[in-house]
Amino acid sequence: MSTTYLNLARKWRSKNFDQIIGQQLSVRMIKNSLYLNHFFPVYLLAGQRGCGKTTTARVFAAAINCANLDAFQKNPRLTSLPCLSCESCKAMEQGNHPDFIEMDAASHTGVDNVRQIIEAASLLPLLGKKKVYLIDEAHMLSKAAFNAFLKILEEPPSSVLFMLATTDDQKIIDTVRSRCFQLFFRAIAQNDLRGLLVEICQKEEIGYDEQGLQLLIRETGGSARDALNLLEQVRFSSDQITEENVLRVLGCISDDQICTVLYHVFSKAKSPQKLIEYVDEIKLESFAPEIVWHRFIVALKIAVWYKYGVSSTGLVLTNDLKASIEAVPLSQAVRLFDFACQQEQLFLKTIDKHLFLSMFWIRLWSMVHNQEAEITSLVTSKSMVTASIDSKLTVTDQLVATSEQQRVTISANSSLWEMFLEQITQVDDQLIVSLFTQAKLKNYDTESNKLEVSFHKKFELFQDLFTKKDAPWFLLLQEVFGNGIQLNPVFESESIVQDVKPIEKKVVDQSKKQFYQSNNSANVSKKDIPLDISDKTAWAMTHALLERFPGTVTEFKEETDE
Template identity: 40%
Template sequence: MHITLYRKYRPKDFSEVAGEDEIVTTLKNSLRTGRIAHAYLFNGPRGVGKTTVARLIAKGVNCLENGITDTPCNKCENCLSITEGNFMDLIEIDAASNRGIDEIRQLKEKINYRPSKGRKKIYIIDEVHMLTKEAFNALLKTLEEPPEHAIFILATTEPDKILPTIISRCQRYDFKTLNYKSMKEKLLYIAREENITIDDGSLALIYESSTGSMRDAISILERVMITCLQEAITIEKTEEVLGITSTVKIKKFIEIIKNSDTKEAVIFLDELWQESINIELFFKDLAKYSKDLILKNEIELELGLNIIDVIYETLNRFKFEEDKRLVGYVIVNIILKKSEKIISVERVIEKFEVQEEIIIDVSIDEIRKQWPMILTAAKKQKITLGAFLIGANPVRIKGNTLYIGFDQENSFAKEQMESEIYNSIFTEVIRKITDSNIQVKYEVAGRKKENKAIENDLSKKIMDFFGGEVIS
């Protein structure tokens, strides 16, 4: 008789549980020290091991060989019966099936009977939040005064629907979805045991499709294994089995977006439709792939977020539209419009950065040699330039910028040269003489002189410039 992979590789002891390390450690310590609660509440998404861990607790308290233990033997009659699912003192109630009122009544009537073969009777109530109000009230009375030989394990995906009075009587453990590392290790272990090779791309796809549920992941792996018939599992085969758009197509579409090619994008969507590829699923896969590219720094953040935002907003807005190809056209149009703005800004920034990095083939020594010629030419263009540049000197060239230094007492002249009118004229003069596209900036250089020295120095410069003399 065929046994599904999930049942075949269901953890037989705590060491085989994937993930949930903190919960497993705490429960093992409880069993090892004998500090066992009479009621537990296991909360978490489906398929993450709530019922599995509950059964391991049942083994831990009922193992015949090792006693109450965190390492059940898995050989004795009780351990084997729990593994096979026919242990008489393990009662599982599915509250989702019939709302549980009859089962809870029977539980209340029979709970005082001692265990048949084990030390403890274990009651696992799955999807406990689905119980009726009457069933909840009956359960509450049982939890208030439970017999010593009974342990209750309540499992739920929606704890907010459970009466606070019930939650307060339980030790609560919140299970989480499995991370990729834990799930990958478990899937690789199963693959090795089944003599199957599987690539990392397939493992990543299975993880994404399972949304962190170990049970779903193993079921998906089994589907892929059956399809591949003992062949190596590759990402291409996994994509085909799961109905996921190939990464090759997604990469091609992203390149079309980057190139802002609307016509090519429409043709691409038509080809998908002709190949009977689900357009809506394609865009959802594109969004997931864009997320991965963002995390890997392989796409511009703005572009990646733009793709994800537009896809989900548009799919939600047109969720009742049957022709998803038309919805695809809308998505393409919006993405390309927004992306074009992003790309245009990036191109401007890139162009600016390139200009900033231009190195001018003129040395500071050449500028200093040509400085008298530059001053004469500037004075001819605007006579006041000659006055403002008295005492100014070329200091250095950095990149494509020439820095002109002024003494501190000439800060007024520096401020005048920084104005648009004087700077543009002077810059143009320097560019013509040096045959370059140089920029000019001004700075204060040197220490401030004594007031008398400043007065004498400035007076001399003004007289020299205008050809005057001092009249006492």
């Protein structure tokens, strides 16, 4: 007779409390309940997948009906529970215990299934002291099924005990949760999970190295079942659990490769061309894009932590990467992380995720360097090619090249200026907001860190406003362009062209009609009426003008004599 093969997760499932790892608090409460012989009618076991909820519930059910329970209550330190040798424990191990009923709520969601449980709960246990019902994935029950459960959960028969296991306790309705003794299962700590994997590898004669196990543990997120399943996948693909073999099974990018991508993004010595070449070199399409995205977000988080002086064990930063991160302002690093988080929904919805990743990294590079290095590279390469063809440029060609370079530089930095204009609308100074929204970015010299902004000549009387370094608008300017930015306002007589939407012809015609009607109306007189401007919120611009130009505000109304 052939022996049925069990995968590692089933073969090494814990059979007593001593074998359960990473859930010391929950196990201690259950053992104390057994020792005192005090049982709650309903237990709710909540936690992430693979952390031991269902396993603990089965061990608990076996312990309740174990023949060794009396000995455990007398001497808990020297007695193992469940004993695994009595008739009840053997029936539990074989999966045919008449008093243990396990139901998967994902496939039994209706009221009829709950009614069957209620009817069967009135029967006395056959083999053990209590009849135990384990409802796995309890959050999948319908609301009507939960409501049908309420009465028996609150006052069940003394011989019945319910256990609800769920990965999403927030979906359990409040009236049910309030009737439960809640046990929370956390993700298994890496040291505990490592000890389990080392023990299994030794007993199963599986070769491993420390780097491979650490990567396997990190990628499974504290889930023992996921770790054992991944261990078995790597075992079937090769005879050794190494970092390279685990990465190949996962389709995951290595830490060295993700650090190199991050270095290309942050380093001034790199260019978009080098970044694209490296992405092609590592064959990005061979990796699972979701895992690459997650690893890069983690790398960005570690970069921000490094800016705050906090070290992390999730990723080892190289010296070159540390130097490139140090050269980036903290506010800019935080802004990159926020931008990445905002792009995650687009990444999940896009069809070609590998292409999205490549363009995303190039866009991050542009945000870090304001596209200066790219522009310099393009201009330099263009001049080198031109020099090889014709070593002398005419004066006209030089002027055109200079003009083109200035135009591209302004275009490259316009995104920062637009970002500043979006944020300045939050400033509680309508005059400053009005001045800047009518202004125009003229030049941004990154070497001297000077920002030249053009204002209309008529605003020259407000020149003193731009010298206040502690004003809220200047703090926003520093946040966008970096600390040490110097604003150089230029007041010119030329009008600043704004992108204004053209007025529709019908609106113009209507205005003309109203104008002619008002001019042709008879007996029109104007009356000077005091105006109530006490509401500073509604009249913010008016109060801002009154602070600088003291006076009174009146309203002129036109009245027609009848």
